Amino acid sequence: MRLGKRASVILTPTSPFHFDGTMFNPSYFPGPGSHWEPGSFWMGLRWRGRPYGVRLRSPGAGSRTRVTLTVYAQRRPSRATLASIAEEISWRFDLNSMGVPEFVRRFRRDPYVGPLIRRRPGMRPHADILSLYEYLVITVLLQNTVVRRSVSMLRALYERFGQRVEFDGKTLWTFWEPGQVHEAPEEELRALKVGYRARILKRQAAQFVSGEVDEAALRRVRDQDAVAEALDGIYGVGPQSAGYMLMGFFHFYRGTEHLSPWEAKIMGRLLFGRATAPDRIVRFLARRYGEFSGLAGSYIFVDAFWRHRAKPIPWLAREIRL
DNA sequence: CATCAGGGCCCTG
């Protein structure tokens, strides 16, 4: 589908805001849903049942707290549509965050995260600009497999259920609605080589279709424990996936008690120079950063991947299994 | 060729 018409609006994130640090997370696997280049970001967006193309741009040095949002569609987006997408993008990228600026102020001189904050002041961790349902699908595809296979499962699902959009010289995919997966027979999902996850995807889709999981309602709950409990009620969601969603989608900065072994290995090495038990790292972060422990962990983790991207870190490369 | 573990979670005992 070709999306040739467009409309733009300026977004104003809370300051400080780091464009590239927010638009691109080098610790995530690259998907065909979005594309980043320094200063620019493109993504396919399924919004209120329709496919759109979205481009975000940093106006350049000197105006780091402003972002130009351009929405592409088949017909020129109305003012109301543009406004609703602008609001949605602001949520998903956490542009209106008050916590991140406070974290930056409080820990700019911290020996551990201070240098990372100064490298990317105002970076927002987030769920790669997906809706709750979409991010949930990603977490399922991550479970109990290697990255390469997660990527191929996602691609297969896009091609079966998603929508390909062309805009601004890019070709990207948008997700599908939970209803589409809900209606598809499980065998059809299995044919896409998602394995036992077919059952999980089906049951989750049903929970969204029935309204048992209500994204809008959950967003209004600004209590981390309450949201965590609700997420735990989604079939196929355990502490790991819930942790990702609490931080990346709901923007709770406190972090959870759960840290997976592979992440702990990396964090331990970064913090203490050697692999360390998950609970020790969790305690360390909690004591030092309190309500911002999750945010601190995210800065530490992502910064290492940025450095790795610039100049490969051999021990880190070994931990990233493709 | 066979075996195994992988960026979890559910279910059972």
Place this chain on the structure above:
DNA sequence: CAGGGCCCTGAT
């Protein structure tokens, strides 16, 4: 609360 099982893939 511990541990087996799960789809499939590529590494050994």
